[in-house]
Amino acid sequence: MSLASTPPDIPTLPKSLAANPILSRWVNVHTDGVVDVRVGKVELGQGILTALAQLAADELDVDLAQVRMLPANTASGPDEGLTSGSMSVADSGPAVRLVAANVRALFVGEAARRWQVDAARVTVVAGRIASPQTPDTTSYAELAESVDLAVAADADVPVRTLEQQRVTGTSAPRLDLPDKVAGRARFIHDLRLPGQLFGRVLRPPSPGARLVAVEVSRVADLGVQVVRDGSFLGVIGADEAQSTRAVEILRGSTTWDERDTLPDEDDLDTYLRAGPHEPIPVVEDDPGTQQHDRGLRATYSRPFIAHASMAPSCGIAWWQGDGQLAVWSHSQGIHGLRNAIAQVLDLEPESVTVEHAEGAGCYGHNGADDAAFDAVMLARTVPGRPVQVQWSRADELSWSPFGSAMTADVNATVDEQGRLTSWTYDVWSQGHTARPGYAGNPGLLAATHLEAPWTYSAPTDPPAARGGGTTRNAVPIYGIPHRRITGHRLTETSIRSSALRALGAHMNVFAIESFMDELAQLVGQDPLAFRLAHLDDERGRRVLQAAATAAGWGQDTPDGVGRGIGFARYKERGAYCAVVAEVEAEHDIRVRRLTIAVDVGRVVNPDGVRNQIEGGATQATSWTVKERVRFDRRRVTSDDWERYPVLLFSEAPRIDVEIVPNPGLPSVGAGEAAQGPTTAAIANAVADAIGVRVRHLPLTADAVVTAIESEQL
Amino acid sequence: MKQRYSLTVNGAQVDVEAEPETSLLTVLRNDLDLKGARFGCGSGLCGACFVQVDGAVVPSCDTPMWSVDHKSVVTVEGLAGDDRLHPVQQALLDEQAGQCGYCLAGVLVSAAALLDTNPRPDEQAVVEALDRHLCRCGVQGRIVRAVVRAGQEPT
Numbered sequence: 041m042s043l044a045s046t047p048p049d050i051p052t053l054p055k056s057l058a059a060n061p062i063l064s065r066w067v068n069v070h071t072d073g074v075v076d077v078r079v080g081k082v083e084l085g086q087g088i089l090t091a092l093a094q095l096a097a098d099e100l101d102v103d104l105a106q107v108r109m110l111p112a113n114t115a116s117g118p119d120e121g122l123t124s125g126s127m128s129v130a131d132s133g134p135a136v137r138l139v140a141a142n143v144r145a146l147f148v149g150e151a152a153r154r155w156q157v158d159a160a161r162v163t164v165v166a167g168r169i170a171s172p173q174t175p176d177t178t179s180y181a182e183l184a185e186s187v188d189l190a191v192a193a194d195a196d197v198p199v200r201t202l203e204q205q206r207v208t209g210t211s212a213p214r215l216d217l218p219d220k221v222a223g224r225a226r227f228i229h230d231l232r233l234p235g236q237l238f239g240r241v242l243r244p245p246s247p248g249a250r251l252v253a254v255e256v257s258r259v260a261d262l263g264v265q266v267v268r269d270g271s272f273l274g275v276i277g278a279d280e281a282q283s284t285r286a287v288e289i290l291r292g293s294t295t296w297d298e299r300d301t302l303p304d305e306d307d308l309d310t311y312l313r314a315g316p317h318e319p320i321p322v323v324e325d326d327p328g329t330q331q332h333d334r335g336l337r338a339t340y341s342r343p344f345i346a347h348a349s350m351a352p353s354c355g356i357a358w359w360q361g362d363g364q365l366a367v368w369s370h371s372q373g374i375h376g377l378r379n380a381i382a383q384v385l386d387l388e389p390e391s392v393t394v395e396h397a398e399g400a401g402c403y404g405h406n407g408a409d410d411a412a413f414d415a416v417m418l419a420r421t422v423p424g425r426p427v428q429v430q431w432s433r434a435d436e437l438s439w440s441p442f443g444s445a446m447t448a449d450v451n452a453t454v455d456e457q458g459r460l461t462s463w464t465y466d467v468w469s470q471g472h473t474a475r476p477g478y479a480g481n482p483g484l485l486a487a488t489h490l491e492a493p494w495t496y497s498a499p500t501d502p503p504a505a506r507g508g509g510t511t512r513n514a515v516p517i518y519g520i521p522h523r524r525i526t527g528h529r530l531t532e533t534s535i536r537s538s539a540l541r542a543l544g545a546h547m548n549v550f551a552i553e554s555f556m557d558e559l560a561q562l563v564g565q566d567p568l569a570f571r572l573a574h575l576d577d578e579r580g581r582r583v584l585q586a587a588a589t590a591a592g593w594g595q596d597t598p599d600g601v602g603r604g605i606g607f608a609r610y611k612e613r614g615a616y617c618a619v620v621a622e623v624e625a626e627h628d629i630r631v632r633r634l635t636i637a638v639d640v641g642r643v644v645n646p647d648g649v650r651n652q653i654e655g656g657a658t659q660a661t662s663w664t665v666k667e668r669v670r671f672d673r674r675r676v677t678s679d680d681w682e683r684y685p686v687l688l689f690s691e692a693p694r695i696d697v698e699i700v701p702n703p704g705l706p707s708v709g710a711g712e713a714a715q716g717p718t719t720a721a722i723a724n725a726v727a728d729a730i731g732v733r734v735r736h737l738p739l740t741a742d743a744v745v746t747a748i749e750s751e752q753l
Numbered sequence: 754m755k756q757r758y759s760l761t762v763n764g765a766q767v768d769v770e771a772e773p774e775t776s777l778l779t780v781l782r783n784d785l786d787l788k789g790a791r792f793g794c795g796s797g798l799c800g801a802c803f804v805q806v807d808g809a810v811v812p813s814c815d816t817p818m819w820s821v822d823h824k825s826v827v828t829v830e831g832l833a834g835d836d837r838l839h840p841v842q843q844a845l846l847d848e849q850a851g852q853c854g855y856c857l858a859g860v861l862v863s864a865a866a867l868l869d870t871n872p873r874p875d876e877q878a879v880v881e882a883l884d885r886h887l888c889r890c891g892v893q894g895r896i897v898r899a900v901v902r903a904g905q906e907p908t
Binding site: 084085086087211213214216217218219220221222223224225226227229230280281282348349350351352398399400401402403430432433647651652654655656657658659661662680681682686687688689690692693694695 | 771772775776779782783787788789790791792793794795796798799801828829830833838842845846849851852853854855856857858861880881883884886887888889890891892893894895896897
């Protein structure tokens with residue numbers, strides 16, 4: 041599509057760079073030779089800064105060690121929107137390459153000017169600049185003060201070819217890992233600014249609760265300051281332990297007006313289908329008539345799923361004397377956060393600066409932005425003093441937005457030859473994004489608790505151009521003549537949901553790929569053969585066959601052990617991923633092994649891709665066999681690790697990842713590709729092991745018993 | 754009322770003043786500027802804050818200061834020698850066994866304790882020793898491989 045509007049012989053700037061064309065916003069070269077690179081994407085534990093540093097090192101012709109990746113900053117760095125949707129390598133990669141190539145060209149030009157030599161013959165090796173026309177050499181360090189980078193990027197500067205890249209494509213070790221294994225201060229939780237105070241927030245006991253009264257005198261002797269604005273209640277103190285203690289005492293000193301606002305956790309199907317909905321038509325083929333064909337229908341579902349990040353969310357805010365507000369956050373979108381803070385407090389966005397600081401692993405829109413705003417609200421009462429707010433584990437598990445529960449109906453027909461003739465798919469869900477600024481709403485938790493409260497709009501979905509939300513991956517990759525595919529997004533919701541790794545693609549791929557197995561069984565075909573018979577996409581075929589071959593597809597499995605396959609191309613335009621799962625299903629479901637093949641186009645860091653796929657598949661295993669947010673009609677009850685259990689070391693499957701090479705094609709992200717295929721593969725393996733289809737997540741022993749009982753009815 | 758406590762942390766004698774019920778984790782992080790042990794849950798259920806107290810692996814978030822007076826505490830910062838990492842730290846780097854890394858400090862403390870008593874653990878022994886730790890990024894496989902490898906490296 042882009043080729044139609046942009047002739048290939050007229051270079052244009054990559055999207056991120058067109059929005060931020062000045063080189064010095066991205067790169068600064070210091071007189072000690074260190075090259076600072078500041079991108080708009082943020083480190084979420086996924087290793088993105090290492091991959092981008094590799095690209096920069098190749099274009100600059102410097103060693104990786106010479107590149108220093110700086111944290112994203114709204115004031116001094118480029119705005120690249122969100123770090124989400126597995127788009128960072130695709131968005132930021134081309135920008136970083138062209139920026140670095142421009143910087144190199146400017147330094148080469150300066151050297152050529154000084155030496156009065158031909159710039160085309162100037163070489164750069166490991167940061168050393170030379171020319172065959174002069175015995176002199178120079179370096180980035182020596183020229184740093186002579187080269188002005190406050191100029192716009194030139195789209196004509198050539199970038200390195202595949203063959204010229206030395207660092208890109210190698211498994212360069214993660215730049216952040218040495219600090220992390222040494223236990224050095226690295227996370228936002230470890231930051232201690234001069235005069236910093238410790239804030240804690242006492243969240244309401246339930247989403248519908250309003251604060252009626254609080255006996256502040258109970259904490260009078262703890263040396264803390266209590267802050268109240270409507271139902272927002274917090275404390276600030278110099279001693280972290282005292283702040284924590286004060287919140288616990290206040291918890292017993294408050295009166296709340298609570299209401300039942302939550303749906304029935306055992307009947308989310310009714311809740312999701314009741315509406316009102318916004319219909320999202322995705323495909324509307326002529327349904328045709330297949331009245332002589334055989335048909336099959338099924339319903340699948342998943343519950344609400346929590347981010348369950350290892351660290352509680354944390355934020356730091358500092359109201360400075362000159363009307364400036366400085367904020368540190370592990371947000372995925374620091375510019376959106378800045379604008380949302382300004383919106384709630386009626387500030388000029390330019391008076392707010394947000395800098396990214398690393399949190400624990402982030403898998404979507406969690407409590408990061410909310411914790412930052414908590415800190416802003418508390419710090420406002422102590423101008424000149426930075427305040428750090430850290431959430432409790434219970435708040436992390438109950439107040440971070442959840443990945444929405446979803447339910448889907450699939451209905452398909454096959455002809456006498458066992459070929460798919462029609463496919464109807466309807467999926468019901470809450471929306472998958474409520475990030476700061478969505479639908480014009482700041483989307484910040486504490487803002488909904490203020491005396492003059494903002495109310496949440498229902499979560500919405502990213503546009504189809506960014507992969508959609510409810511309907512992400514709702515279109516099967518397989519060739520089917522007649523299809524009708526529709527999403528139904530709830531427009532009145534009672535649970536806060538937002539982006540969780542893969543959004544609706546997790547559920548949709550689980551449903552599609554489970555149903556493909558059910559159809560294969562109906563027509564008496566092997567599940568892999570049935571898929572291949574309907575799959576023209578060559579990259580997809582290679583990935584499916586690679587996973588199957590590596591897993592020993594077709595070989596017998598021991599009694600009680602089942603094997604299943606799941607496959608998708610993420611967002612229908614991203615990474616291809618096929619997973620073969622091997623499970624034991626005797627008492628509990630135990631995932632023994634996952635064999636995975638993936639095609640992400642040009643690989644920037646092979647070990648980084650493997651790590652992301654392994655991690656995604658392990659997390660998806662946890663979602664599949666264990667996870668479900670629990671609540672009664674009033675409160676979220678799964679607020680600790682016992683009531684929201686996640687996968688243990690002893691439950692983690694062995695994982696083998698094969699990268700199917702495709703170096704000539706653009707890089708696409710790996711972070712979310714494994715979620716749907718892993719869940720589908722496990723579900724299919726369970727069906728293979730026990731002969732009964734379990735269509736509702738999580739696949740616990742109870743769910744298996746329920747499925748067996750319903751088949752016997 | 755704050756009390757005075759005397760303990761050994763990573764081999765050094767330290768005196769601190771704290772409320773008796775204040776957690777060891779808070780004192781390590783705020784009074785002793787040792788940020789390696791991380792707060793994860795506050796109830797000993799995730800492993801991010803694990804340290805050794807007199808050789809036993811305990812959750813420092815759930816360990817009150819009154820209980821560690823005159824005891825010896827080892828945190829992740831105490832595992833490395835002067836100029837080289839502990840073998841299990843090196844093995845984690847060699848295996849690139851980390852994503853966000855928030856769980857790693859606690860994992861390393863448990864793994865080092867395991868290697869003290871079982872210098873060449875097999876996979877099963879490592880899994881058992883780490884089963885009190887949670888890792889949300891899904892790096893369990895790499896971590897187990899790294900700890901087994903640490904036991905096999907020549908010392």
